Each structure stands twice: as C-alpha cells, then as structure tokens.
Amino acid sequence: MKQQENNIPLCAKCSLESNGIFRNLTSEETDLLNFEKDFRQYKRGDILYREGNRISGFFCINNGIIKVFKTGFDGKEQIIRFARKGDIIAYRSVLSNELACTSAKVIEDCNVCFIPSEILISFIKTNSTFALDLIKLACHELGEANSFITDIAQKTVRERLAEILLLLVNDFGLDNEKYLKISLTREELANIVGTATESVIRLLSEFKADKLVELTGRKIKILDIKGLEKISNVYN
Amino acid sequence: MKQQENNIPLCAKCSLESNGIFRNLTSEETDLLNFEKDFRQYKRGDILYREGNRISGFFCINNGIIKVFKTGFDGKEQIIRFARKGDIIAYRSVLSNELACTSAKVIEDCNVCFIPSEILISFIKTNSTFALDLIKLACHELGEANSFITDIAQKTVRERLAEILLLLVNDFGLDNEKYLKISLTREELANIVGTATESVIRLLSEFKADKLVELTGRKIKILDIKGLEKISNVYN
C-alpha cells in the first residue's frame, strides 16, 4: 500500500469516514477517483484558487480548514463558507462551467485531493444517485445562502456576530474546555459577519462583559449558548 | 388540441420558446411532463407556497412574474429573486428534500404549471443531460447568491439600489419609452435592496435630481445606465 505509506488518503476510506459526497460511488468509481486524484498539502495562508480563474477540477478536503471568500469592490474579503474534512470546494464553478466566483485560502494546514473536472462530470452521467447527491448538496448550500442574505440584510451586526459564533460552534464544535475549535483572526470574524474589524472587537468585549464568552487571544470560550441565541434571534 | 383551446401551454412548445430547463428532455419525457403537470392561474398577490411548507412539487412559469422571498425575524420580507417565463421555482426544497425556505407571491398575473416532485427525480435518474442542466442551474444560482451576499455586506444602500435597478433592466428590460418593464412598489424595491422603504424613496428622488431616472408613480424610466453603473461600482 504505497499510498498509505505516503499518508495519501484512500478515497474509499475517506468517503466512508466523512459521510461525504462520494459515499454512493461504486467501488470501481471509487478506485478510479483514487487513481485520478492528485494529493496536495497546504499550509496556513496558501491559496488553492482565486476568483476569476478557470478551474480544471475541484478539491476534496481530507483534513484542515479552508475559507472560501469573495473579494468585494474595495478589496475587502467576504467569507462565504468554510470547508473541512469531507467537504468539496470549487465544484460550483466546475459544474456551472463559469469562472471561479470565489477564492479559497487555508486557515489550518490541510491535506486535500485535487480531482479533475471530467471525472466529476462522468460520474454524474453514469451514476444517477451520485448526481442526485450532488444536486442535494448544491440546493442545500443555496438554502443556506438565502438565509444568510436575509440575515445580513435585516439583522444588526450584534445579532449577526452572535449568530456566527453559534454557527461556528455547530460546525467546528468546542474542545473540553469549551473553547471554539476553530481559531480566526478578528478580521476574519469581521469578514464573515460583514462588518469592520473594530466593530467585532468592541462587540466581543461587550459579550465578554455580559459573561457570554471569554477571550484568550484568538481563542474564544463559549460560556452561554442560550444567551447568544437570545441575542441572535434564531428560533430553533 | 384540447390543451391549446384551453390555453394550457404545451411543455414542448414552452421549453423551446423559453430555452428553459426542460430543453434536453426526450420527447417521451416531455409528453409525460405535459401529462403529469397541473395548470394553474394566479392573480397579483396570490401566494404559491409559503416557507416552512413541505412541497410536493415545483412550479414552471409560463408567463407573469413571481417574487421569491424570505421572511426575516421581525416579519420583513427579503426578496431573493424573481421568476418569470421559463423559470422554475421551489425546485430547491424539492431536491434538497427540505422544507421550503422561501415563499413565492405573484407580482404580475401569471400562468404556471405545477409538476409533482417524483417526475423531477425520475428525470434526473434517467436523463443525465437533464441532471447536469439542473446542477448547472443550481450552481449558477449559488454563484449569484454569493455575489449578493458580498454586495449586501459591503456596499452602501445607494450603491445597491443603483445595482438593483441595473439588474432589473437586465432581467426584465425596458419598453420603447425606456420604462422598466417590471413595476414594483417602493416597499418591494426596499425588500430587494435590503433597506427601509423611506430610504428607497429618498435615494430614488436623488437619482431623479441627478437625471439618472424619471419617476411616474410606480413606473421608473431609466435615463442614464452609465451613471447608474458608476454609482453601483459594478465592473463589467
């Protein structure tokens, strides 16, 4: 098993572990995927692709964290989503056959597989279950985008910051000391919420004063989820 | 041709005319679609479906205009998109197998066909070209949603209003007197831009003072597209 010696993940293993998009491929298709893919390692700060690029394939994350963002008129980043173990990125532009509308940058060192476009298209054509899974994925993301649009348009920065903290808890979880497992700069936090860095800082220290969070450098300890829910006006 | 006597559109004709999503169905599939669909007529103000509903099918618009919106925490609508001739709506929740995350309301009287979910799923399973078309559609919409998120997060209300006017010009066009073909209330305009009704009114009259538009009740005459582009900071 040369691959395992080199720590290159096997797609079969990966797709099982992560309950990822490739779970419904046949074993032949999985083998093909495994054969065609290109294993890559990236460090924090590395760029996987840039908006405006034509992309010849997409990425499947084996581990680490990547931020997917769009650059606005004045160069400010808007973070659209994060990708982690089992997620795929850049599939949107591959499938819509458009130029990349986002860029992707590494937040935590990661191992990813690059998979050529053709293989994705061929799976869609031959495996209708996979096609349906992919449609579901895109449609689900679309639903999330719609929610996000409504939030940004209607909620205050304070509400949105609380909501984003909860979302990060949901997506990345807390360690046994209740610290958020993902660690972001204040600027990155601002670029999710859609506000200025200073505003995030001020609001975070308000949250701290209200005993909702504790702050240790970049690490955020979540003390009061109910309180954050109340502020964020999420009903669920 | 009983259908034509009743003015029920034939899917074959419809999909050709509109270059719509069903263009790559086989003629058998088109016949099936035509047989299974349910023709409906709606008036301005009618609701096609509401967020939270479980939807048993989706709608294909034959004519008229529909707004797709999401209701925020305090009941304010956020318009996500418009649907017109050839567009399909509610496919997102059908395909992601989730509850509707948006509502749809008629803006201009329309004829639509309601198509049961199963038929969509079955086409995806048997016709891979159609599946790919659908994926492309969803992915394209996702790209637009990402742009919109970035705009709302980073641009001013003034920039966004100018941008939305241009978008409406693009999507619905101008009549021979340069009036926007779609007519919206000020409140609806505000609910696209993501602002207060009064702000739209004030900005529109600024635009009028700057000779960018002319206002005749609900009708908006577009005088200076270049000027609006400049304000909106769109680069293309």
Place this chain on the structure above:
DNA sequence: CGGTACGTTGAGTCATATCAACCATAGTGG
C-alpha cells in the same frame, strides 16, 4: 533590534433607520 501583523481603544462622523405626520388614490358599503 527593527519590522510586520494583529489587537485594542477613543473620538468624530455619517449613512441609514425610525418615528410621525400628511397626501393621493382607489375601492367599499350604506
């Protein structure tokens, strides 16, 4: 040691929301 990136705080400004009043129009019912 200087340089760079990030974090924090304060002060001032401005765009936008909010609240309130008022007008125009159209439809309704007695």
Place this chain on the structure above:
DNA sequence: CCACTATGGTTGATATGACTCAACGTACCG
C-alpha cells in the same frame, strides 16, 4: 354619491449603529 378605509407614497425631524481614522500596545520572527 359621499364618507370611510386601506394602501402606498412622500417628507421632515431625530436618533443611533456602525464606520473611519488615528494612535498605541503586543507578540512574534528573522
């Protein structure tokens, strides 16, 4: 036919959330 009501549009006054700018602290790194 008129008063009544509802809906949408407009304008003004006021409040304020959030941004910007600037200064400074801190930590890490070569």
